Amino acid sequence: MNIYEQQSANRRMTVLIMAVFVGFFLLLGFGFDYFYFGYRPLGGDEVRWNAAGYYEPVRSGAGLPFATIAALLIGGGMAVNGMVNGSRMVLRSTMARRVEPGGPENERRLLNVVAEMATAAGLPAPAVYVVPDADLNAFATGMSPTSSAIAVTQGLLEKLNREELQGVVAHEMSHIRNLDIRLMTLSAALTGAIALLSDFAGRSMRYGRSSGGSFGRSSSGSSRRGGGGAGALLFFALWLVLIILAPLLSRMLAMAISRQREYLADASGAELTRNPAALIAALEKIKAAVEPTAAINNGVAHMCIADPRGSLIEEKAGFAADLLATHPPMAKRILALKVMAYQGERPAAV
């Protein structure tokens, strides 16, 4: 796949994710409306004999699906907030410092390397930041290739040589070029919103009007609704399960996408530098630094080059760890790059 196919694949993926999450929001919100506020979208109206002598439909529950609307608004609001303020919030939370051209030697080198990678990607050079942390890590942020930033930790700046630094910056530049950050920010914000909403729905269960919600409320005269009791109960049970599982499911979805994007950024980073060996060397060094990156919190994990929680967690290559990890195991990434380097070298050897 070339870069344009990558980008359009990412755009499609963004739309798909949005659709899945909107589905989650709708289910959460609508279930809440249905069971708590007694909202019935179809055929919920009773027909009563009114004072003027006509049959007139009367709404029994809430007139509008308040919870559904609220869920969509919260989800949408958090997504927009992530889009608009995301990069500023991330940079502030890591206490990143903007690198200016007149700095010490290694910072000037970083600026040069970033400019080189921007040239290789054919993009304007992003802003460069340094995170005051001794661990080795880096991340990219920003909603569009023209307004993005790359941040590396102080430790990375000091421990990596020029070529390795180039490999890392190329990895981050590919995140920018492939529009990964937009996708990742969106999925992170929506995962957060799902967690919030399902927590909210789960909690109000305790304070709700009777445990069965509005089963008892279905107003006196309607025999039709009483008949669907078993079905409604099943739906309620399903909804409960969904509330409990929604945060986990949405997180698994987001993480699966994140891992896939990491492999891809490794590959297209190597395409930018045409030097997979340098990125391999850099990843080996990052892997060797096991301590967690204290300055980077978990909310930014999916944008980093390596999991900031330290490689100890990440290297547990169990099934559960695999499902919830933001990054593929370092050994697998290095192997994939080595295959690439080997294939690159073969024609020269023959």
Next chain:
Amino acid sequence: MTILSIILLVLAAWLIFTFNGLVGLRNQVANAFRQIDVQLKRRHDLIPNLVESVKGEMKFERETLERVIQARAAAMSAGQGGNMGEILAKEGQLTQALGRLIALSENYPNLKSNESVKTLMEELTHTENQIGFSRQFYNDVVTKFNTKQQVFPTNMFAALLGFSPSALWELPADSPERENVKVNLSI
């Protein structure tokens, strides 16, 4: 009648779409080429400073330094001439002369510890990389532009619409840049 007009409409839409796509790519090619030019200019501006600051230490490498200066002058005049093949050849020679200078400068520990030389060397490495990467990007864009023109059925219309394939930035077969840098380390 309706069918015919629909076919004509679809054909016209396709033609407009293709034409606009090609125009976009042609402008990208032109822009990518400008970028190489910018980097080459940068290198020309950097060289006098570099030579000036290493001259004292490397006085035994007079020949190498002179080759760099001559190659720079030749590359600059080729740039003003505007002949693509000429530019490629002269810039190739300059790259090679500079590569030799950098390799030789490794032998001078005093140079390596000198702050201003270190800065200049970093700038030079940066500029060399910039030239390499902008060339790589240019070639990628040109490849895309040419492929788009040469695939069926666009190949039947591209020339009619006034497009022609662009040249890749490649080294001439006899370019000195193709040779490995030879450094004599015997004392």
